[in-house]
Amino acid sequence: MSRKENSTGVKPRVTARKREEKRRRADNRIxxxxxxxxxxxxxxxxxxxxxxxxxQEVLDRAVVGRSTFYVHYRDKDDLFLxxxxxxxxxxxxxxxxxxxxxxxxAPVAEFFTHVAEARKLxxxxxxxxxxxxxxxxAEGYFARGIEQRLRQSNRVSSExxxxxxARSRGLAGSLLSLLKWWIDxxxxxxxxxMDEMFHRMVWKGVQ
Numbered sequence: 001m002s003r004k005e006n007s008t009g010v011k012p013r014v015t016a017r018k019r020e021e022k023r024r025r026a027d028n029r030i031x032x033x034x035x036x037x038x039x040x041x042x043x044x045x046x047x048x049x050x051x052x053x054x055x056q057e058v059l060d061r062a063v064v065g066r067s068t069f070y071v072h073y074r075d076k077d078d079l080f081l082x083x084x085x086x087x088x089x090x091x092x093x094x095x096x097x098x099x100x101x102x103x104x105x106a107p108v109a110e111f112f113t114h115v116a117e118a119r120k121l122x123x124x125x126x127x128x129x130x131x132x133x134x135x136x137x138a139e140g141y142f143a144r145g146i147e148q149r150l151r152q153s154n155r156v157s158s159e160x161x162x163x164x165x166a167r168s169r170g171l172a173g174s175l176l177s178l179l180k181w182w183i184d185x186x187x188x189x190x191x192x193x194m195d196e197m198f199h200r201m202v203w204k205g206v207q
Contacts, residue, residue: 092145
């Protein structure tokens with residue numbers, strides 16, 4: 001009798017727990033592969049112009065096979081947008097995910113600090129012409145994150161509730177304009193002071 005069969009000669013069913021463990025292992029493998037590809041692309045973008053990069057260079061840096069790459073992405077542009085969206089999702093939901101009780105609607109200090117530390121990557125976005133795609137995506141993501149925080153706040157009048165979507169979009173645009181202004185001037189002010197400035201603008205406008 002096969003070791004996979006019990007005394008009745010019937011093969012035991014795979015338990016739900018085992019199926020979940022198998023799915024989790026597969027998900028972890030996918031996540032690791034995508035992380036390697038994303039990290040490889042970001043590193044290469046800081047070494048040479050995006051338009052000169054090839055998928056093969058990304059594969060060589062990430063040590064990932066070509067067939068595996070095309071399971072996840074159409075091309076290097078698809079990989080780029082995926083990486084940007086994943087990062088923006090993380091930043092724009094950070095306050096709500098960690099349950100911050102402050103009246104901040106966006107993690108401006110942390111985000112500005114990150115951009116300043118990744119100045120070379122920011123310049124690579126500019127030089128490659130991808131900065132516009134970044135800002136377009138960022139405005140939508142930050143607008144959703146800001147709106148969620150405003151709806152959770154007890155400082156917003158119920159009369160303004162129907163306008164929160166539009167106001168959040170405007171605030172997201174202001175945040176990104178402030179980021180560009182700050183970077184273009186050499187990031188002279190501290191990220192914390194920029195956070196305070198932005199939130200003064202937010203609450204003065206909303207209240």
